[in-house]
Amino acid sequence: MLKLNKTDMAILRALQKDARQSNEEVGRGAGVKRDGSVVSRRVAELVKARIITGMHAAIDPAKLGLVTTVYTLVTLKAHTPDLTDPFERELEAMPNVIEWSRISGSWDYLVKFLVKDTPQHDRLHAQLLRLPMVSRLRGMHGKGQPFVKPVPLENDGQG
Numbered sequence: 001m002l003k004l005n006k007t008d009m010a011i012l013r014a015l016q017k018d019a020r021q022s023n024e025e026v027g028r029g030a031g032v033k034r035d036g037s038v039v040s041r042r043v044a045e046l047v048k049a050r051i052i053t054g055m056h057a058a059i060d061p062a063k064l065g066l067v068t069t070v071y072t073l074v075t076l077k078a079h080t081p082d083l084t085d086p087f088e089r090e091l092e093a094m095p096n097v098i099e100w101s102r103i104s105g106s107w108d109y110l111v112k113f114l115v116k117d118t119p120q121h122d123r124l125h126a127q128l129l130r131l132p133m134v135s136r137l138r139g140m141h142g143k144g145q146p147f148v149k150p151v152p153l154e155n156d157g158q159g
Helices: 004-018 023-030 037-048 079-092 116-127
Strands: 067-076 097-102 109-115 134-141
Touching: 004 023, 004 079, 023 037, 067 079, 067 116, 079 097, 109 116, 116 134
Parallel strands: none
Antiparallel strands: 067 109, 067 134, 097 109
8 A cells, every 4th residue: 555645645635626736736735846747756656556546527416407416225135246236237327326335224225316306316216116126215305415525634633
């Protein structure tokens, strides 16, 4: 595993804030006094180590008509690879599913949808219920768009 130093953490902080910055701008913010080649090399190492897993554009879903966030709890008939693997392939194929996590407790998955309205969610809910591996569902509509914070880069002594 790649050992991260203060400069790496500063680079990660800068990129989380705005990944469109030039390497020179990131370097200035990270305290790297030389040209952007140092930052470029270090970013390449962070990518190779899979610490940086991608650079993405943040898109406002409401501007695309996707105004409702729905979280759905899912229980499968069994939590075995012969059911979880096909279930996850189904989720991958559903464009309005933007995130899911396996969870513990009486539910197996937490699935996050972005939809334009309740009827669209109802259709997706029914589609999930028709899957042979699904036992039960429970949906919760979010109010407004969720707030997303950056990944914490330091513990700050709390924990």
